[in-house]
Amino acid sequence: MTKGRVTVIDIAKAAGVSKSTVSLVLQGSSLVNDATRAKVNSVMRDLGYVYNRGAANLRQSGSNSKIIGVVVNDLTNSFFAELAVGVDMVVQSAGFVQFLSNTSENLDRQREVIASMREHGISGLILSPARGTEASDLKPLVASGIPVVVAVRNVPGAKVSSIASDNRQGVFAAVQHLVSLGHSRIAFLGGFRDTAVFHERLEGYRAAARSCLLGHDEDLVVDSAPSRAGGAEAIGRALSIGSKPTAAVCFNDAVAFGACDGLRAKGIEPGKEFAVVGFDDVIEAKTAVPALTTISVDPQGMGRRAAQLLLKQISAGKAEAETIVSSVRLVVRESCGTGNGSTLGRKQA
Amino acid sequence: MTKGRVTVIDIAKAAGVSKSTVSLVLQGSSLVNDATRAKVNSVMRDLGYVYNRGAANLRQSGSNSKIIGVVVNDLTNSFFAELAVGVDMVVQSAGFVQFLSNTSENLDRQREVIASMREHGISGLILSPARGTEASDLKPLVASGIPVVVAVRNVPGAKVSSIASDNRQGVFAAVQHLVSLGHSRIAFLGGFRDTAVFHERLEGYRAAARSCLLGHDEDLVVDSAPSRAGGAEAIGRALSIGSKPTAAVCFNDAVAFGACDGLRAKGIEPGKEFAVVGFDDVIEAKTAVPALTTISVDPQGMGRRAAQLLLKQISAGKAEAETIVSSVRLVVRESCGTGNGSTLGRKQA
DNA sequence: CTGTTAGCGCTTTCAC
DNA sequence: GTGAAAGCGCTAACAG
Numbered sequence: 001m002t003k004g005r006v007t008v009i010d011i012a013k014a015a016g017v018s019k020s021t022v023s024l025v026l027q028g029s030s031l032v033n034d035a036t037r038a039k040v041n042s043v044m045r046d047l048g049y050v051y052n053r054g055a056a057n058l059r060q061s062g063s064n065s066k067i068i069g070v071v072v073n074d075l076t077n078s079f080f081a082e083l084a085v086g087v088d089m090v091v092q093s094a095g096f097v098q099f100l101s102n103t104s105e106n107l108d109r110q111r112e113v114i115a116s117m118r119e120h121g122i123s124g125l126i127l128s129p130a131r132g133t134e135a136s137d138l139k140p141l142v143a144s145g146i147p148v149v150v151a152v153r154n155v156p157g158a159k160v161s162s163i164a165s166d167n168r169q170g171v172f173a174a175v176q177h178l179v180s181l182g183h184s185r186i187a188f189l190g191g192f193r194d195t196a197v198f199h200e201r202l203e204g205y206r207a208a209a210r211s212c213l214l215g216h217d218e219d220l221v222v223d224s225a226p227s228r229a230g231g232a233e234a235i236g237r238a239l240s241i242g243s244k245p246t247a248a249v250c251f252n253d254a255v256a257f258g259a260c261d262g263l264r265a266k267g268i269e270p271g272k273e274f275a276v277v278g279f280d281d282v283i284e285a286k287t288a289v290p291a292l293t294t295i296s297v298d299p300q301g302m303g304r305r306a307a308q309l310l311l312k313q314i315s316a317g318k319a320e321a322e323t324i325v326s327s328v329r330l331v332v333r334e335s336c337g338t339g340n341g342s343t344l345g346r347k348q349a
Numbered sequence: 350m351t352k353g354r355v356t357v358i359d360i361a362k363a364a365g366v367s368k369s370t371v372s373l374v375l376q377g378s379s380l381v382n383d384a385t386r387a388k389v390n391s392v393m394r395d396l397g398y399v400y401n402r403g404a405a406n407l408r409q410s411g412s413n414s415k416i417i418g419v420v421v422n423d424l425t426n427s428f429f430a431e432l433a434v435g436v437d438m439v440v441q442s443a444g445f446v447q448f449l450s451n452t453s454e455n456l457d458r459q460r461e462v463i464a465s466m467r468e469h470g471i472s473g474l475i476l477s478p479a480r481g482t483e484a485s486d487l488k489p490l491v492a493s494g495i496p497v498v499v500a501v502r503n504v505p506g507a508k509v510s511s512i513a514s515d516n517r518q519g520v521f522a523a524v525q526h527l528v529s530l531g532h533s534r535i536a537f538l539g540g541f542r543d544t545a546v547f548h549e550r551l552e553g554y555r556a557a558a559r560s561c562l563l564g565h566d567e568d569l570v571v572d573s574a575p576s577r578a579g580g581a582e583a584i585g586r587a588l589s590i591g592s593k594p595t596a597a598v599c600f601n602d603a604v605a606f607g608a609c610d611g612l613r614a615k616g617i618e619p620g621k622e623f624a625v626v627g628f629d630d631v632i633e634a635k636t637a638v639p640a641l642t643t644i645s646v647d648p649q650g651m652g653r654r655a656a657q658l659l660l661k662q663i664s665a666g667k668a669e670a671e672t673i674v675s676s677v678r679l680v681v682r683e684s685c686g687t688g689n690g691s692t693l694g695r696k697q698a
Numbered sequence: 699c700t701g702t703t704a705g706c707g708c709t710t711t712c713a714c
Numbered sequence: 715g716t717g718a719a720a721g722c723g724c725t726a727a728c729a730g
Binding site: 005006007009019020023024026027051052053054055056057058059060061340 | 722723724725726
């Protein structure tokens with residue numbers, strides 16, 4: 001039965017050296033005699049010493065607590081679980097530990113959780129924000145100089161680093177895929193024209209059209225609400241034009257589902273007679289439509305990249321916000337394509 | 350731009366009181382004048398004070414760090430992700446935060462992670478152990494008086510609390526379910542007779558047989574290796590007896606899969622001509638066979654219970670190890686049954 | 699290379 | 715009710 005905690009002073013006494021020597025050993029300093037170090041280490045083992053990071057951290061008076069906060073909006077969704085796993089991998093191998101919390105899309109919860117992490121002195125935060133998160137929610141954190149990287153979703157006005165999927169590349173690849181399946185009239189369906197994301201994706205569509213086809217018809221670009229209903233409406237309009245499309249890439253999966261609805265209503269079987277690809281945003285619906293090819297990001301890879309970015313910022317002291325883009329892959333469901341998904345875009349680091 | 354961290358002393362100065370008064374306010378002590386408290390609180394808000402739990406914890410010299418370690422063997426598996434979510438719920442609402450790490454079934458990783466958590470002064474640990482975890486791995490932790498609860502899997506010799514699924518109740522319910530489907534000759538397949546789990550499950554089978562049928566034939570109990578191959582073998586033996594069974598409840602899902610294999614080999618369609626139910630242990634395979642009804646535990650519920658148990662032990666100072674049992678439910682796949690799963694056994698608290 | 703001396707930010711007696 | 719002082723376990727200057 002050990003009497004209370006064993007401290008550096010205990011082991012100093014037992015090893016016949018002073019506190020600071022022990023401290024040096026703990027930090028792997030080269031200023032200490034090998035024999036002494038060995039002695040100290042063995043005493044530590046014998047007495048069952050455990051390092052008190054809290055105390056060390058307090059003294060160092062900076063937040064190098066070696067703890068990284070990770071806050072996700074829905075851990076129940078395997079996308080975010082995988083994201084957390086990716087983060088954990090790099091965080092662990094950098095000698096940090098991960099504080100992980102789930103907000104369940106609850107802003108109050110998110111605030112609490114972030115506050116709590118701050119009290120514990122996290123060195124940095126990776127946040128997959130709850131819906132409705134605003135820049136002001138992150139204000140105090142960034143003001144205090146704690147590096148933050150926002151993943152998956154954007155927080156509009158926030159001056160923080162973020163990582164999002166490669167919209168342009170994803171749609172580009174989708175179009176290529178459809179072309180390789182023999183389509184030449186491919187529609188771009190859904191999304192509001194006044195959003196940045198819409199333009200990034202549309203840009204991917206146009207670029208692919210330029211590079212794969214002879215050109216494309218702007219009539220094939222049909223905007224709509226980025227919802228299932230919007231998709232149904234959009235496919236209707238797309239099919240009413242002169243030379244009908246035989247395939248569509250959709251702004252997101254909700255639109256894609258809607259497009260499928262619309263096709264079925266017209267007696268067209270999606271996936272067989274008309275190819276549909278959707279960007280995989282509304283991830284809750286991920287497994288719903290097997291006939292659908294989706295453009296998906298690799299969550300673990302995204303987690304790893306987010307963590308790397310954060311660690312970089314932590315070690316760099318203070319770097320300015322940076323937005324990076326995560327690779328994206330086409331996931332082909334059913335036996336209607338090649339393998340299980342080919343990785344595109346930049347390589348994972 | 351704030352100059353360094355703002356501390357109690359800053360806010361004491363600004364509020365015109367002393368450090369200790371501030372401290373009392375922080376702890377919500379009733380020994381402080383309401384006016385003073387209000388003043389102090391407002392100053393804290395103005396200066397953007399953040400409580401330093403590390404320092405507090407250091408002074409209190411006990412591990413009431415308000416942090417709970419959670420270590421799971423595979424966060425990629427949604428079962429464990431849900432478990433973590435369940436834990437997080439109660440942990441958060443008790444004002445604790447969760448350190449979550451993933452071991453990927455790697456014992457070294459697990460050791461590292463637990464060590465790291467210890468250094469950070471966790472108040473307790475919930476562990477879903479990696480395969481091969483031994484009592485000795487937990488020895489130092491429990492010796493240091495940190496409450497540990499082991500979930501999902503057992504660690505043989507360890508004197509720690511644990512939470513596992515309700516074997517008896519689960520099999521009982523499975524048999525009831527089969528009876529309600531009209532079966533009267535139901536086999537119990539697979540598992541080694543020399544394990545405690547086997548007997549718990551078999552006991553559920555016998556009890557159900559007693560209560561639902563007139564009695565049962567011990568010939569219908571066929572042990573085997575708890576594996577897919579074992580299941581195939583067991584079903585063969587079960588079908589060779591005088592009055593053949595028309596359904597089986599299996600020791601686990603691996604056995605159940607094997608039984609399905611065996612049935613198909615004999616030209617019998619599992620799920621249609623012969624009902625198979627399996628205890629959902631080999632959770633990796635969860636989604637593999639849609640024809641199968643499984644006995645599953647509710648992972649979130651299990652997480653919540655684990656957390657409750659841990660918190661109880663933490664507040665109780667030191668209680669002896671306790672094993673509790675988590676409710677279990679039947680998950681009926683396909684459209685071959687009623688709803689999506691009915692909850693059985695004890696209610697979740 | 700090793701020992702001494704101050705604190706990090708907080709809580710906690712114990713006086714006032 | 716509120717203030718002064720001591721100290722949790724550790725690290726960071728400096729001396730030796």
